[in-house]
Structure formats: structure tokens, C-alpha cells
Amino acid sequence: QQQVKQSPQSLIVQKGGISIINCAYENTAFDYFPWYQQFPGKGPALLIAIRPDVSEKKEGRFTISFNKSAKQFSLHIMDSQPGDSATYFCAASFPGYSTLTFGKGTMLLVSP
């Protein structure tokens, strides 16, 4: 019940296209859903995060869409650029509990 399932495992998108990564969870007690971005040889870094009281959050070219009834959330990268090529992790946590449960990651390659 603490799993976060992420798909796809890898993704290739052309420059200028839209990258979409999906995550699903089972435990309805999760109330914080961040996305982390990781470049090769680096640690993950927080990209954007959402709480269940909103259905969408946008920061620049990055948007999280959240569907509470379906227990799914997704990351959309608009106008994808080669510099976006990285591994993306979704995660979730419980209220008052500080440990994040991570998905297995999506390796994104944006071709020039």
C-alpha cells in the first residue's frame, strides 16, 4: 500500500514536444506529491510538488496534474528541451511523516 508506481520506465521525446510521466498510488493517506529531477552523477533535486487540494500546478514548462479519485498524478514537460534529459522520480508522503516513497524513475531523453 505504500508503493508508488511510475511509468514509463524510459521515454524519448523530440525537442519541442510534450513529455508525460505518470504515477499511481494506492494509499489515500498520502497528501504530498513531489517530483524530483536527477542528472547523471548528481543527486535528485526537487522540481515541483503538489498537494491533493488542487488538481493542477504549473511552474514554467513543468505542470503536475493530480486526479484524486483515480489516485494518479502526472508530470507534463511542455516544449521539451535537450537540457531536460534526466531521470525523473515521483514520490509521495503521509502527513506528519517525513519519509518519501519514491517511484522507480523515468529516464527521459529529449532528442535535438
Next chain:
Amino acid sequence: GAGVSQSPSNKVTEKGKDVELRCDPISGHTALYWYRQSLGQGLEFLIYFQGNSAPDKSGLPSDRFSAERTGGSVSTLTIQRTQQEDSAVYLCASSPTGWETQYFGPGTRLLVL
């Protein structure tokens, strides 16, 4: 300012040896986490320290793994009698409050031969 630092950046050891991995969190951050990242397996939580509270050790995979945090700052993850399946990247993260944003270090790449 300085981010989370980890040392060594790479470690090669022989099966059966003990290893120590070090993490220096961001100054003032009360929460510190250790994760293990294996190829294709995402980020696996190992242990969590918050201030002076007892650590959450629920993610440690076996009693060969242990960690301590001295003076609420530097942390050391120790793996005893290393096995080949311990080969992975070990990531440390810190957080100002133990909630929401975690700031990760670059990791230590451990290879057990």
C-alpha cells in the same frame, strides 16, 4: 551556500570488508536521510534522523547496516561484511524541517568486488 556533501564519491571494496560512508548535511538542517539507489530500482529509503529523536531505522535491509549522526550534524553510514548486492549509489539528503523538500548530496558509488 554549501549543499549536502558526501565522501568518498567512489568506493571500491572487497566482499567481506567494512565500509563507512560520510554525509555532511546543510548547516541548520534538522532532518537527515540515507537512501540507496540501485540501477532500475529507484530510491530505497534506509534511515532517517530528526533532531534528537530516535532514528527511524525501518528501511535498513539487514543488521549489517547501521548509521549514526553525531552532534545533530555529520552522519556516517556503516556497512559491515559487505556483499556484492550492496553495490549501489548511497545518497544522503537533509531537510530544514524534516518535511517536504529534501536536498540531496551527489552520492557515494559503492562497488563490492
